[in-house]
Amino acid sequence: MRSAVALVALAVLAGCSKPPPYKLDMPMKEIMGHVVDPAADMIWTASGYEITEAGERELFPTTEEGWLAVENGATIVAESANLLMLPGRAVDDGEWMQLAARMADEAMVAKAAAVAKDKDKLFAAGGALYQSCVACHDKYIPK
Numbered sequence: 001m002r003s004a005v006a007l008v009a010l011a012v013l014a015g016c017s018k019p020p021p022y023k024l025d026m027p028m029k030e031i032m033g034h035v036v037d038p039a040a041d042m043i044w045t046a047s048g049y050e051i052t053e054a055g056e057r058e059l060f061p062t063t064e065e066g067w068l069a070v071e072n073g074a075t076i077v078a079e080s081a082n083l084l085m086l087p088g089r090a091v092d093d094g095e096w097m098q099l100a101a102r103m104a105d106e107a108m109v110a111k112a113a114a115v116a117k118d119k120d121k122l123f124a125a126g127g128a129l130y131q132s133c134v135a136c137h138d139k140y141i142p143k
């Protein structure tokens, strides 16, 4: 009992020793593979053109639900940037933050394009989003 009291006192004195209420156990690989990548795919699979034997086919949404799915994906990507920036998960305080913020910004452009149902803008935003992924991977995934 006495040691418990002492421990609590120590924790209070240390101030910052209290663990955060959010969990940081999810590995980066899981966040990428199961949150960021599937969400980005909701944009990319509905954006651009596919060349087949029958000719060129547009991938852009043709229904309300289709555009909403793109908007959903873009919103998930944008917000998941915050997951990457969580204290204790962020790899550093500088370039990592900038690259995560860049991903969020590009995703927000894609979201706006989906809301406007603007195919050209969505296509460009999808490309810029992809570049933002590559920029971080180039820097932070060891070759």
Ligand code: HEC
Binding pocket: 028, 029, 030, 032, 033, 036, 037, 040, 077, 084, 096, 099, 100, 103, 129, 130, 132, 133, 134, 136, 137, 140, 141
């Ligand atoms: C701020 C940095 C950062 C950004 C931005 C980023 N990633 Fe990653 N990503 C990583 C790191 C670091 C890894 C390596 C994780 C590991 O293997 O430990 C990774 C790995 C991955 C993987 C491999 C997962 C696996 O199962 O091996 C995929 C897929 C991926 N990212 C997709 C994306 C997509 C799509 C985007 C953009 C929409 C993106 N990432 C943006 C840092 C980033």
